[in-house]
Amino acid sequence: MSILRQHRCSSRSLTHVPRLSHVARSTCSATAMTKIGSSQSQLVIEPRLETKPDLVTPVIPSAGPPLPNDPSLQSTWPHRAWVASGCSTLVFSLAKTLMGAADSHMWLEPMVAGYVGYVLADLLSGVYHWGIDNYGDASTPVFGSQIEGFQGHHKWPWTITRRQFANNLHALARSITFTVLPIDILCNDPVIQGFVTMCAGCIMFSQQFHAWSHGTKSKLPPLVVALQDAGVLVSRTQHSAHHRPPYNSNYCIVSGVCNEFLDKNKVFEALEMIIFLKLGVRPRSWSEPGTEWIEETDEAQSQVTVH
Numbered sequence: 001m002s003i004l005r006q007h008r009c010s011s012r013s014l015t016h017v018p019r020l021s022h023v024a025r026s027t028c029s030a031t032a033m034t035k036i037g038s039s040q041s042q043l044v045i046e047p048r049l050e051t052k053p054d055l056v057t058p059v060i061p062s063a064g065p066p067l068p069n070d071p072s073l074q075s076t077w078p079h080r081a082w083v084a085s086g087c088s089t090l091v092f093s094l095a096k097t098l099m100g101a102a103d104s105h106m107w108l109e110p111m112v113a114g115y116v117g118y119v120l121a122d123l124l125s126g127v128y129h130w131g132i133d134n135y136g137d138a139s140t141p142v143f144g145s146q147i148e149g150f151q152g153h154h155k156w157p158w159t160i161t162r163r164q165f166a167n168n169l170h171a172l173a174r175s176i177t178f179t180v181l182p183i184d185i186l187c188n189d190p191v192i193q194g195f196v197t198m199c200a201g202c203i204m205f206s207q208q209f210h211a212w213s214h215g216t217k218s219k220l221p222p223l224v225v226a227l228q229d230a231g232v233l234v235s236r237t238q239h240s241a242h243h244r245p246p247y248n249s250n251y252c253i254v255s256g257v258c259n260e261f262l263d264k265n266k267v268f269e270a271l272e273m274i275i276f277l278k279l280g281v282r283p284r285s286w287s288e289p290g291t292e293w294i295e296e297t298d299e300a301q302s303q304v305t306v307h
């Protein structure tokens with residue numbers, strides 16, 4: 001009796017990275033055969049499989065990381081306009097919170113609501129990040145570009161530090177504008193406004209907090225380092241664990257305060273199991289990381305480690 005344990009290269013689908021479906025079969029054909037009761041392992045080279053062109057998913061050359069001046073990292077005027085729109089929406093929300101609190105002489109409740117919003121934003125950032133790291137691909141409706149962006153981030157994490165501010169935040173700023181502006185207009189409750197201001201603000205700036213967590217201590221503003229060290233913003237140490245195998249922890253990127261609870265209690269692993277049992281969909285984190293998941297070392301950044 002023997003057990004065949006076949007190691008396959010997993011393929012995470014990504015449009016700018018070749019689909020490895022048949023490449024994996026043809027190149028990863030080394031099979032470890034282990035006999036029970038025997039310590040001997042034999043490496044068997046399987047016959048090379050025929051590599052017919054895949055008519056559905058043609059193999060294209062792998063794209064490299066964006067260059068420092070790559071247009072994909074630059075802010076455009078539409079990016080800036082959306083960030084201005086998101087910031088205006090947040091200022092409007094904050095103004096309504098303060099005016100409502102002043103009118104009702106109620107200050108503690110909006111502040112508590114704001115703190116709840118801050119913690120919830122961290123949780124939501126983790127849930128969203130977990131979802132797009134593990135499910136869907138570039139062709140997924142609505143979230144496709146975000147999924148592609150986060151998968152690219154795992155291969156070239158340092159590029160987030162070179163991405164310009166509005167480029168990094170415009171997608172979230174647009175979502176905040178559409179969801180929060182109606183609440184600003186329709187709601188006058190300072191408690192709800194306090195909650196919305198903090199939650200939406202932290203979500204909108206989460207990508208900036210994320211970028212700072214990839215920064216080098218000596219190059220970050222001292223205030224940012226102090227906030228990271230105090231646990232107000234997600235720390236460089238905590239987020240660096242997300243970029244190390246097995247790539248399935250520390251998903252939260254606002255303050256990281258929810259990460260310990262989520263990881264210790266295996267909340268995301270339980271959700272993955274439920275989704276698998278209900279829908280038969282496996283998360284990417286269950287597969288052996290493919291090349292597009294493993295971080296490439298950047299020459300310029302190879303000296304830079306997370307402190």
Ligand SMILES: [Zn+2]
Nearest residue numbers: 129133150242
């Ligand atoms: Zn991730």
Ligand SMILES: [Zn+2]
Nearest residue numbers: 153157210239
């Ligand atoms: Zn990251």
